[in-house]
Amino acid sequence: MSCLIIKDGEEVFRSPARGIFPLVQGVSKMKGAILADKVIGRAAALICVHGGVLAVYADVMTIAASEVFAEYGILFESGEMVESIQNRDKTGLCPFDILANDVSCPKQMLGKVAMKLQEFGMELPEDLQLGCGGGCCGGCGK
DSSP states (O other): OOEEEEETTEEEEEEOOOSSHHHHHHGGGOTTOEEEEEEEOHHHHHHHHHHTOSEEEEEEEEHHHHHHHHHTTOEEEEEEEESOOBOTTSSSBOHHHHHHTTOOOHHHHHHHHHHHHHHTTOOOOTTOOOOOTTTTTSOOOO
């Protein structure tokens, strides 16, 4: 299991898939839920904020992700806190956390991650709503 979302004591989403894709798949089920994942970086944290989670547990979490959760009042716990997440072949940083460096709007982050996933050939959920129209951040323009 890589990602698990529990709401009102019931499992509402589970995925064995690796990476950030399960968070995008489960974002519509996050509101008022508790989420557990193996690895949470800043990009994933912003998606969790957008989804409306109440609390997050990760085996590994970046310091930047913990700062996002603290800023938005989301409870969080981690088995290990790290400075950064490596990409899958360990040759550099996670491409999604690189995207997150210039983003503060949670909905804009979801849009950027979704576009990057599409570039990687992933099929997005049909109910995924992208872009904030400026309502949440003052104008990311998406």
